[in-house]
Structure formats: structure tokens, C-alpha cells
Amino acid sequence: MTGPTRTVPGRTGPERTPDGHHIVVDGRTWRAQDPHIPEALGAELVKGLMAARRLVTTDPTRARPRVQDAKVALGERGEPWWEPTPEGTRTRLAAAMRTLLRARGQGTTICPSDAARVAGGEDWRDLMDAAREVAAELHADGVAEVRQKGKRVEDPRAARGPIRLAAGPELG
Numbered sequence: 001m002t003g004p005t006r007t008v009p010g011r012t013g014p015e016r017t018p019d020g021h022h023i024v025v026d027g028r029t030w031r032a033q034d035p036h037i038p039e040a041l042g043a044e045l046v047k048g049l050m051a052a053r054r055l056v057t058t059d060p061t062r063a064r065p066r067v068q069d070a071k072v073a074l075g076e077r078g079e080p081w082w083e084p085t086p087e088g089t090r091t092r093l094a095a096a097m098r099t100l101l102r103a104r105g106q107g108t109t110i111c112p113s114d115a116a117r118v119a120g121g122e123d124w125r126d127l128m129d130a131a132r133e134v135a136a137e138l139h140a141d142g143v144a145e146v147r148q149k150g151k152r153v154e155d156p157r158a159a160r161g162p163i164r165l166a167a168g169p170e171l172g
Contacts, residue, residue: 036121
């Protein structure tokens with residue numbers, strides 16, 4: 001994809017295509033990060049991406065899925081962020097949860113709403129049911145642990161009220 005480019009007012013970085021969906025670097029186009037991701041969460045996702053990229057030289061087998069997760073969470077890979085589908089959104093929610101858990105480190109937790117804010121922008125509340133379902137799936141797979149009031153929840157689908165996610169043994 002080539003063509004005219006523009007710089008988005010108030011944004012630093014590479015020029016974007018007129019639709020804002022791609023950036024142009026050295027004449028090549030690349031999918032742009034979803035501009036609807038809140039700044040602080042975007043910074044955490046980029047932190048996770050950079051950590052994964054550093055890992056590529058020493059442990060490419062562990063690094064590649066981490067890079068993929070971060071790129072999908074940022075909207076740079078996977079389903080286009082400007083044309084979401086339910087399945088693509090669930091994939092992005094899961095990628096965001098895994099990336100945020102890795103970026104925050106052991107002993108910390110995230111709220112499913114963090115992933116919903118990444119994938120849903122201003123409409124993040126509409127994704128909360130899906131985010132809780134994805135959290136339950138990650139819990140079942142051992143990737144994340146659903147907690148309430150600091151304690152592990154046995155059946156996340158039955159949990160009522162606020163939940164948090166901690167890294168599970170299979171997060172990798």
C-alpha cells in the first residue's frame with residue numbers, strides 16, 4: 001500500500017496514511033497501533049513488546065509468541081482494529097491480558113477491564129462480559145489465575161463482582 005501520507009496533529013512518530021490505519025517508514029507501509037488504546041496501557045503493551053523482542057536473540061521459542069501477543073494487543077497484527085469482529089476481539093482481549101500480565105511481572109495483577117480498554121477504546125464497557133469470559137478461559141488453561149479479594153477463584157464463571165487476573169503457571 002502506497003500513496004499520500006499525513007502527520008496526525010498532536011502525534012509524534014511516522015507519517016500515517018490518510019485513513020490513519022497504516023504508518024509509512026522508509027516508503028513501506030505497516031499497520032499502525034490502534035490509536036484508541038489509552039496511553040498508559042499502550043505504554044505497558046509496548047514495554048511487553050520490547051521485552052519480547054530482546055528475548056528473541058536468547059530464546060526465540062519463548063519470544064515469538066510474546067511478540068505476537070503484544071503486536072495483536074496493540075492492533076498491529078491480527079484482525080484490523082478498525083474492523084473488529086467478535087472472534088477477533090476475543091483474540092485481542094486474550095493477547096492483551098497475556099501481554100499485560102507479562103509486562104507487570106510476577107506478583108502483580110490486572111483487571112479484565114484493562115484488556116477491554118485496549119480492545120474497545122471508549123466503548124470498553126461493552127466488552128466486559130467478553131473480557132470476563134476470556135479471563136475464565138485463560139484461567140482454565142492455567143495461563144492466568146482469576147482472583148477475588150486476593151484469593152484464587154475456583155469457578156470464574158460463577159464469580160460475581162470485581163475480579164483480578166494474576167499470571168498462571170502456563171503463562172510462559
